[in-house]
Amino acid sequence: MKTAIVALLLAASSPLGPAREAYQSGDLPRARTALEALLQPPRLSHPQEEAEAHLLLAATLHAQEDLPRAEHEAVEGLALDPDAKLDPLVYPPDFIAFLERVLAQRHDRIVQRAARLRPPVLLPGPTTSITAPVLVESRPASRGWYLVPFGVGHLVHGQRSKGTALAVGQGTTFAVSAVSLGVALSLRGPDGRYSAQDAPTARAFNVSYLVGAYAFAALYAYGVLDGLLSSPPPPHGNGPG
Template sequence: MKALILALVLASSSALGPAREAYQSGDLARARATLEALLQPLQLPQCADEAEAHLLLAATFHAQEDLPRAEQEVVEGLALDSDAKLDPLLYPPDFIAFVERVNVLRQERITQRAAERRPPVLLPPSPTLPQEPSAADQALASVQPASKGWYLVPFGVGHLVHGRTTKGTVLAVTQGTTFAVSAISLGTALALRGNDGRYSADDAPTARKLNVSYLVGGYAFAALYAYGVLDGLLSAPGPLAQPGPPPPERGD
């Protein structure tokens, strides 16, 4: 209900209202067309509205898995408003993390675009040679950041998808073991029951042990699963690997 009220307020507050409404409703094609029409040619006189339009367009590209164009729009938006705050009721957590990542890794480009967007001075600046994209720029464009939703999958899948191999392997083994113990114990205990649903005098001690093993295994699996989810969702995304300088040559 709060999200709906917020969407209605935002929709009536500026020219960006239809684009916000289309994005929130999942109509990404209409949101993209509306935003591109507002930006090309520019129809937003306020700098804050233009910055929000770039970030909203970046969110649309991000949802369409077009990460290079999403990064470009994030750079443009942060160049206009470096202190832009993303509303968690409007943007998903993985996009907010993507914006924070671009803000850190592309700070030089954001600063350069901010300088280019400033009003011209009386004396024009000296021309600069265009810079070729660095290896780090090409690496970020080619990397597809995995969603943190993978951490909700048991057996360490989220950690393995995000490259955290050691912890993912440990969670896979421990969760798999506890789950197997619990399932096998429950299945064996149920198999010992007679047609009347009761255990015989000979099978009762074994059934009690199996029930205890089933409960212990189930609680252990639940605890390990909860730990894996919390550890993954609360972990910060690792920075992209940056190419280091070549090692110095050693003399003979």
């Protein structure tokens, strides 16, 4: 079971994973280097990921007290995702307050930057003949994303609130289970058994490991079933006329 969970966790990783881990562990120089490598030139294919990278770099620069550069990155991130919501479990309160000030004080600049980032709309010239439009089928994201844990499937399909809740819940139960298992194993003696003194503590951590593992499995099963059963139907107009 542990091997399967680790495999699913690796499948859910993204190019931002190392930078997130470095920032959360306090290794700001490594986080800054990783984020600048992703953004200069841009190497992220999704606007939301690029927005998160800019905001994460802004938080890193803010922690390093490079406020002018932090404000620049915050403007870039908010221009890509004006509705970005920061996770208070990841970002400190002083940076969240800093981002709110940037949003209020640099609103016009953010709007102008967002307008520049939008792809241009090509209109036919005066002599251009207008032909029948070509219909391009819009393909929805695969339902297979719901098999990835930590709310990835819901986030990919635009269900941000539910995806965030699943990510926090599954991440917490996974961490509790993994830590409890590690502590319980470390209490074993060379013969693979617990001493009389350590037995009660080991028993408590074994129970915590099982509870965390079952809770993670339950949340994972709920996320898969909820995604597969409540996924929106295909757009109208693709069936037979």
